[in-house]
Amino acid sequence: MAMVHMQALCSSSVSLGVHGEGAGVGGGRGMASVSFRTGLAMRQSEGRGMVGGGRRGVRQVTMVQVPQREGVVADVKAEVGVGLEKSEGKAGGNGVSPGKQQQQSGEGQSMEVDAVTEAELKENGFRSTRRTKLICTIGPATCAPEQLEALAMGGMNVARLNMCHGTREWHTQVIRSVRSLNSEKGYSVAIMMDTEGSEIHMGDFDGAPSVKAEDGEEWIFTVRKLDTLPERTTIVNYEGFAEDVKIGDELVVDGGMVRFEVIEKVGPDVKCKCTDPGLLLPRANLTFWREGRLVRERNAMLPTISSKDWIDIDFGIAEGVDFIAISFVRTAEVIKHLKSYIQARSPNGSIGVFAKIESSDSLKNLEEIIRVSDGAMVARGDLGAQIPLEQVPSVQQAIVNLSRELNKPVIVASQLLESMIEFPTPTRAEVADVSEAVRQRADALMLSGESAMGLFPDKALSVLRTVSLRMESWCRENKQHASDRLPELSSVLHDRISENICNSAAQMANRLEVDAIFVYTRRGYMASLLSRCRPDCPIFAFTDTKSVRQRLNLQWGLIPFRLDFSGDMESNLRRTFALLKARGMMKKGDLIVAVSDISTADMLQSIQVRRIP
Numbered sequence: 334m335a336m337v338h339m340q341a342l343c344s345s346s347v348s349l350g351v352h353g354e355g356a357g358v359g360g361g362r363g364m365a366s367v368s369f370r371t372g373l374a375m376r377q378s379e380g381r382g383m384v385g386g387g388r389r390g391v392r393q394v395t396m397v398q399v400p401q402r403e404g405v406v407a408d409v410k411a412e413v414g415v416g417l418e419k420s421e422g423k424a425g426g427n428g429v430s431p432g433k434q435q436q437q438s439g440e441g442q443s444m445e446v447d448a449v450t451e452a453e454l455k456e457n458g459f460r461s462t463r464r465t466k467l468i469c470t471i472g473p474a475t476c477a478p479e480q481l482e483a484l485a486m487g488g489m490n491v492a493r494l495n496m497c498h499g500t501r502e503w504h505t506q507v508i509r510s511v512r513s514l515n516s517e518k519g520y521s522v523a524i525m526m527d528t529e530g531s532e533i534h535m536g537d538f539d540g541a542p543s544v545k546a547e548d549g550e551e552w553i554f555t556v557r558k559l560d561t562l563p564e565r566t567t568i569v570n571y572e573g574f575a576e577d578v579k580i581g582d583e584l585v586v587d588g589g590m591v592r593f594e595v596i597e598k599v600g601p602d603v604k605c606k607c608t609d610p611g612l613l614l615p616r617a618n619l620t621f622w623r624e625g626r627l628v629r630e631r632n633a634m635l636p637t638i639s640s641k642d643w644i645d646i647d648f649g650i651a652e653g654v655d656f657i658a659i660s661f662v663r664t665a666e667v668i669k670h671l672k673s674y675i676q677a678r679s680p681n682g683s684i685g686v687f688a689k690i691e692s693s694d695s696l697k698n699l700e701e702i703i704r705v706s707d708g709a710m711v712a713r714g715d716l717g718a719q720i721p722l723e724q725v726p727s728v729q730q731a732i733v734n735l736s737r738e739l740n741k742p743v744i745v746a747s748q749l750l751e752s753m754i755e756f757p758t759p760t761r762a763e764v765a766d767v768s769e770a771v772r773q774r775a776d777a778l779m780l781s782g783e784s785a786m787g788l789f790p791d792k793a794l795s796v797l798r799t800v801s802l803r804m805e806s807w808c809r810e811n812k813q814h815a816s817d818r819l820p821e822l823s824s825v826l827h828d829r830i831s832e833n834i835c836n837s838a839a840q841m842a843n844r845l846e847v848d849a850i851f852v853y854t855r856r857g858y859m860a861s862l863l864s865r866c867r868p869d870c871p872i873f874a875f876t877d878t879k880s881v882r883q884r885l886n887l888q889w890g891l892i893p894f895r896l897d898f899s900g901d902m903e904s905n906l907r908r909t910f911a912l913l914k915a916r917g918m919m920k921k922g923d924l925i926v927a928v929s930d931i932s933t934a935d936m937l938q939s940i941q942v943r944r945i946p
């Protein structure tokens with residue numbers, strides 16, 4: 334077996350030499366010692382996800398010969414001495430023993446994992462765990478505690494709150510209910526807040542869940558703030574509406590669910606004739622088209638984050654939501670602006686900011702937007718109203734691929750199982766659509782109306798679950814991963830080491846057909862990088878804070894655990910094995926690849942192959 338010898342003399346180059354002889358690893362269990370030495374100095378970048386993030390300093394990387402130990406099959410280790418300034422972050426202590434480590438309240442227990450995954454692992458083993466994550470929009474059909482619990486039981490990883498709808502009190506109540514399910518019953522449902530954005534939309538219908546617009550009917554679209562609505566009248570939330578539309582324009586509701594033609598303008602009222610009948614839903618999105626083209630000049634004048642959105646965002650920060658999704662993002666600037674605002678407001682918090690890709694402007698700046706965001710959502714509902722429908726599938730594929738390349742989680746959203754709003758089984762075409770998103774290896778799939786106000790929210794979730802599982806195992810059987818080549822992520826040396834460690838670990842895991850990859854990570858960055866490789870086995874991500882654990886919930890293949898760990902990998906591994914075995918989640922003889930991202934005085938990152946003793 335090879336001695337891997339890595340040498341890097343200055344911050345710009347790393348060379349990897351593989352020698353023909355060296356410590357003998359050949360003999361299977363308990364024999365290994367592969368190590369590499371690096372002597373390099375580098376500045377830690379301030380970018381996201383640095384190991385031991387929050388610290389600055391110059392790192393000195395040195396090699397140590399790794400002693401042979403029981404249970405080690407092979408061990409590749411880069412050990413680093415870190416010259417640190419005082420650590421700024423919380424829970425960043427190096428080499429603190431678990432017993433001594435002071436956690437925020439409620440974080441002192443031995444190991445926390447989502448109860449549903451735990452049960453699934455015990456029952457069906459590693460290969461059975463679902464890799465694609467599921468998001469449910471919560472609405473009137475699912476907001477009661479027992480309805481939320483049914484979704485959590487059914488595999489909901491993230492609950493989404495659409496701030497277009499519902500009152501502040503309603504949202505507060507849902508957030509509290511989810512939080513107490515988590516703390517009292519062991520679920521781990523994260524919360525995503527989705528901003529309303531400055532879209533043009535219709536008003537409510539005096540509490541009616543929907544109103545039918547018949548072919549040829551005349552309707553009034555008005556900018557007047559009416560208290561009582563005359564029949565066949567709807568309010569439009571955009572004050573410039575009556576001025577902007579022209580006679581002959583086409584009004585498209587919800588991307589084409591209903592259409593009208595403008596026939597007359599009377600002051601603040603716009604008289605329209607229904608040309609495509611259908612159901613009008615409260616606050617349905619509205620676009621207007623002239624000579625076959627979307628009129629977007631005025632839309633472009635509206636802010637991406639409205640004053641109402643800022644109030645909602647403050648609310649989200651105060652409630653400690655895990656993710657904020659921004660509607661109708663047009664540029665990277667707005668995401669940067671929001672991220673710095675969140676950073677200033679909750680320096681210790683870690684709210685992931687997701688860019689919703691749902692306008693033609695966002696497509697022009699796609700890469701820039703995804704680079705600065707913590708994730709992206711293919712919001713096909715509005716996207717399909719802004720670009721020709723037939724372009725949506727290829728755009729979806731491009732966004733999924735780009736996000737994965739850039740190491741950002743990506744959600745495929747809207748109309749996945751639309752017919753299940755009314756019917757208990759999906760159409761075959763819907764099943765094919767869900768399967769395709771899974772085959773593309775999106776991180777997460779999202780239900781909207783199906784779970785918010787449909788008749789069969791639990792059934793819809795169950796369809797997402799079973800279709801995902803089936804497609805995932807089909808992909809593994811057909812070795813789809815073989816063709817997945819990812820371009821290198823970044824130019825920062827330190828990042829390149831993390832990336833290459835993760836790529837190698839994932840490749841090793843696939844070749845050795847191990848049962849799981851373990852990753853010990855404080856910020857979650859290494860867990861993300863492993864998820865990005867979409868390996869065949871599940872990834873157990875051990876992290877020491879609740880907020881990081883919650884955030885990892887959204888990423889493909891990750892099973893996040895909260896665990897107090899120390900800088901001593903050997904003791905971390907032994908403790909983890911013991912805890913997992915005691916809880917029936919692993920058994921003697923299981924093979925794992927362990928990746929460590931814990932920065933301490935004598936270690937940076939390592940890959941080990943271990944058999945559970």
Ligand SMILES: Nc1ncnc2c1ncn2[C@@H]1O[C@H](COP(=O)(O)OP(=O)(O)O)[C@@H](O)[C@H]1O
Pocket residue numbers: 470471472473495497498499614615616617618714781782783785786
């Ligand atoms: N918090 C809520 N309160 C009431 N109804 C909701 C809520 N969230 C979602 N809904 C209903 O579910 C439908 C689908 O949800 P979603 O796709 O998120 O919204 P939209 O259709 O406005 O884009 C909405 O049109 C609305 O009727």
Ligand SMILES: C=C(OP(=O)(O)O)C(=O)O
Pocket residue numbers: 495497527618660691711712713714715716746747781
């Ligand atoms: C997810 C979407 O956004 P919203 O439901 O908020 O309109 C969409 O447009 O597909």
Ligand SMILES: [K+]
Pocket residue numbers: 495496497527528529530660
């Ligand atoms: K929204």
Ligand SMILES: [Mg+2]
Pocket residue numbers: 660691712714715
């Ligand atoms: Mg939308």
